[in-house]
Every structure is written in C-alpha cells, then in structure tokens.
Amino acid sequence: QVQLVESGGGLVQTGDSLRLSCAASGRTFSNYTMGWFRRAPGKEREFVATISRLGDTTTYADSVKARFTISRDNAKNTVYLQMNSLKPEDTAVYYCAATVSTIAYATVDRRYTYWGQGTQVTVSS
Numbered sequence: 001q002v003q004l005v006e007s008g009g010g011l012v013q014t015g016d017s018l019r020l021s022c023a024a025s026g027r028t029f030s031n032y033t034m035g036w037f038r039r040a041p042g043k044e045r046e047f048v049a050t051i052s053r054l055g056d057t058t059t060y061a062d063s064v065k066a067r068f069t070i071s072r073d074n075a076k077n078t079v080y081l082q083m084n085s086l087k088p089e090d091t092a093v094y095y096c097a098a099t100v101s102t103i104a105y106a107t108v109d110r111r112y113t114y115w116g117q118g119t120q121v122t123v124s125s
Contacts, residue, residue: 002026002098002114009094009119012086016123020081022096022116029077030054032114033099033106036070036081038092038121048094049081050106057103064090086123093118 008020020036035050049060049070058070069082079096097112105111 002029002032004096004098004114004116006094006096006116006119009121011122011124013124014087016086017082017084018086018121020083020094020096020119020121022079022081024077024079024098030074031100033101033103034070034072034079035097035099035106035112036079036094037097037109038090038094039118040089040092043092045095045109047107047109050103051079052103059103059107061107083121086121088123088125091121091123093120 003025004022006022030053036048037045038048039045047061048064051058051070051072055072067085072079095118096116098114099112101111
C-alpha cells in the first residue's frame with residue numbers, strides 16, 4: 001500500500017507559477033513510476049506528466065510541455081510538479097499517482113494503482 005498526499009495548490013493569476021508536491025509513504029518509493037494527472041470541471045481526467053523510478057526519464061502532455069517540469073527526490077519520497085506560465089485552461093484538480101508500470105505505459109491512468117486525494121489549482125485570467 002502506498003499513501004500519497006498532494007499539496008501546493010492554490011489560486012494564482014495567468015502567467016504565475018506554482019509547485020505541487022506529493023509526499024509518499026508506505027512501500028519503497030523508488031519502486032514506482034510516478035505521474036501527475038488533472039481533472040478540469042466537466043472534463044475527463046487527463047495525463048499531465050510522468051517520471052521514471054530513478055528520475056532519469058520524463059514524459060509530458062503536449063499541453064504542458066515546456067511549461068511544466070516533473071521531478072522527484074527519492075530520499076524524501078516526494079514527487080514535484082513545477083508549473084510555470086500558468087493559463088486559465090490549467091485550472092483543475094491535480095492528482096499524483098503511483099504505478100509499477102514502466103514509464104512507457106505510464107501516460108494511461110488505468111495503469112496506476114495508488115492515487116492521492118488531489119489539490120485544486122485555479123488560474124484566473
């Protein structure tokens with residue numbers, strides 16, 4: 001069992017930055033590929049970013065590429081999502097998730113076993 005707790009969400013303006021954190025506890029953090037997903041109001045949950053177990057490989061959704069950066073600190077059992085140049089369309093509840101799948105399959109939410117409760121990000125125009 002892995003417990004995930006997100007933090008760092010909030011209300012910001014267009015162009016601002018936020019850093020989300022996701023603290024993990026339970027099983028060995030470095031055994032898991034980690035991902036961030038989001039769900040905007042009235043929309044399906046969508047993939048945002050994922051990072052490999054050792055942090056050496058990342059993948060991003062086209063909509064956030066070059067603006068968002070995913071990273072992890074295995075010593076701290078934490079994964080981060082640095083979000084820059086935020087836009088109103090980034091408004092959503094952001095979830096971190098853990099999977100034993102390799103990063104090649106980690107853009108699909110059904111591959112993930114463990115999920116956090118989510119943190120709200122609201123970007124005003």
